[in-house]
Amino acid sequence: MPNRMPAAILLAAGESTRMVEPKQLLDWQGQTLVAAQVETLLEAQCRPVIVVLGAHANRVRQAIAGRAEVQITTNQQWRRGRASSIRAGARAVPPAVDAVAVVSVDQPTRAEVVAWLAKELVLSTDALIAVPRREGRNGHPPVFRAQLLPELQDVTEREEGLRQIRRRHADRTIFLEMNDPLVTLNLNTPEAYRRAIELL
Numbered sequence: 001m002p003n004r005m006p007a008a009i010l011l012a013a014g015e016s017t018r019m020v021e022p023k024q025l026l027d028w029q030g031q032t033l034v035a036a037q038v039e040t041l042l043e044a045q046c047r048p049v050i051v052v053l054g055a056h057a058n059r060v061r062q063a064i065a066g067r068a069e070v071q072i073t074t075n076q077q078w079r080r081g082r083a084s085s086i087r088a089g090a091r092a093v094p095p096a097v098d099a100v101a102v103v104s105v106d107q108p109t110r111a112e113v114v115a116w117l118a119k120e121l122v123l124s125t126d127a128l129i130a131v132p133r134r135e136g137r138n139g140h141p142p143v144f145r146a147q148l149l150p151e152l153q154d155v156t157e158r159e160e161g162l163r164q165i166r167r168r169h170a171d172r173t174i175f176l177e178m179n180d181p182l183v184t185l186n187l188n189t190p191e192a193y194r195r196a197i198e199l200l
Helices: 033-043 057-063 082-091 111-123 146-152 162-168 190-199
Strands: 007-012 049-053 070-074 099-104 129-134 143-145 173-177
Touching (some): 007 033, 033 049, 033 099, 033 111, 049 057, 070 082, 099 146, 111 129, 143 146
Parallel strands (some): 007 099, 049 070, 129 173
Antiparallel strands (some): 099 143
């Protein structure tokens, strides 16, 4: 019987140069954004939740300390780009999972979105990747079948990270249409953050 419990990699290593403060520590409904994302992934039944830290690691670690289901890994090479954090997270994923969600801390999501993506992916007989979509626009987070872990462990910036994996398996990707503005939301700037708070 399949495990049907996905793992999650939460990418929280960035420096947040375009924000006034670290994105990981922005307020999100009364919590830090990183803590809110961890809670969302735990609510979606992701086990473990692997949080990849880099810039501001000590401050971010304090925001999520004390959860047994959360595994923290530090990417010492975070300055080399997002792909280095994906590799660090993927290498920490245990083998006994069916799928893994790759979530960026600045792309808030909901538990039901992650759970539905993982469920549909595992139930599919052929798909390797599940991606949410809203109004014809691809969103986040993507969820990958565990057999793609070796590819996640080897992504590079030069090959465009997850984009290359998704292109490679385009014919084995399922898209789930969702009426949720969060699936296409990116908190890249203070303006985007303010718009997101208004949405909530």
